[in-house]
Amino acid sequence: MSGYKDELRDYLKEKAVVIGEVTLSSGEKSNYYIDCRKVTLDAKGAFLIGEVLSDMLEDADAVGGLTLGADPIATAVSMRSYEKGRPVSAFLVRKGMKAHGMMKRIEGPIRPNSSVVIVDDVITKGGSVVEAIEAVEAEGHRVLKVVCLVDREQGGSEIIRGKGYNLEVLYTPADFGVFAKS
Numbered sequence: 001m002s003g004y005k006d007e008l009r010d011y012l013k014e015k016a017v018v019i020g021e022v023t024l025s026s027g028e029k030s031n032y033y034i035d036c037r038k039v040t041l042d043a044k045g046a047f048l049i050g051e052v053l054s055d056m057l058e059d060a061d062a063v064g065g066l067t068l069g070a071d072p073i074a075t076a077v078s079m080r081s082y083e084k085g086r087p088v089s090a091f092l093v094r095k096g097m098k099a100h101g102m103m104k105r106i107e108g109p110i111r112p113n114s115s116v117v118i119v120d121d122v123i124t125k126g127g128s129v130v131e132a133i134e135a136v137e138a139e140g141h142r143v144l145k146v147v148c149l150v151d152r153e154q155g156g157s158e159i160i161r162g163k164g165y166n167l168e169v170l171y172t173p174a175d176f177g178v179f180a181k182s
Contacts, residue, residue, distance in 0.1 A: 005170065008039075008048040012149070013176040015039050026125050026154075032178045034150050036121035040072040049073055049149070050080030053119065056147055056168060057081060057088055061114035064091035064106075066132040069121040073149070077119065091116070093132045105135050118146045123169075126156030133165065 015038045022033040039045030054077050057063060063081075064074040071092050078090035091108030110116070118132050133143050145166040151157045153172055160167045173179060 004048055004051045008045070008052055009171055009175055011045055011048060012036065012039050012171065015042065015045070017176045017178055019178070024124055026127075028154075031180060032173065034122055034152070034173070034176070034178075036069065036149055037072070040069075040076070040121060040149075046072060046076040047080075050076035052170065053077045053147055054080040054084055054086075054088075057086070057117055058144055059115060060088050060117045060144055062089045062091050062108070062110045062141075063117045063119055064108060064110075064132070064136075065093060065119045066128040066135075067092045067094055069128065070119050070132065073119045073121060093135045095131075106139055110141070112140060114141045115144050116141050117144055120146070120148045122150045122152060123148045123156040123160070123167075124152045124154050126159040129156070129160055130163070133163075 016035050018033040018035060022030055024030055040049060063077050064070055074090035074092065078088055081088040089109045091106055091110040094105050094107065097103060097105050116136055118129060120129050123129060129146055136143060143165060145168060146160055147168045150171050151169040157167055157169060
């Protein structure tokens with residue numbers, strides 16, 4: 001996995017790291033942005049993500065998280081897990097209850113009382129991950145751990161771990177040579 005993990009880091013640095021002032025979803029300003037969708041929605045990026053994260057699933061029945069950041073990650077991991085002979089289903093958590101059709105909050109072939117791994121692209125304040133955790137637990141599923149591609153190191157990982165969840169982070173901004181302005 002190490003070779004693929006290094007290759008994924010380099011690919012994220014090349015394709016996803018943007019230097020310049022941006023406003024984050026939290027409303028805070030930053031001197032850099034990590035647009036993981038440029039990698040998670042890319043064929044090579046999806047392969048690398050699937051390869052690296054599929055080895056981190058332990059005994060999970062399913063993998064997913066809050067739409068939109070988690071969707072391509074969960075799909076890539078699910079596909080690669082099948083290729084490796086250990087198929088794990090993907091799911092997504094809507095930002096709100098669907099108002100028509102089956103009126104679901106969680107979509108995908110997830111069995112009742114599943115053990116799941118929550119994934120996300122970037123953790124800043126941890127809100128998306130916590131929302132996904134609360135939604136899957138409300139439906140009776142058990143969260144084994146959380147895996148994210150990038151932790152911006154702005155308090156989110158502490159919140160997630162403080163709630164008692166195991167969080168595995170692949171990269172921090174320093175891995176890309178990026179540092180927040182003081």
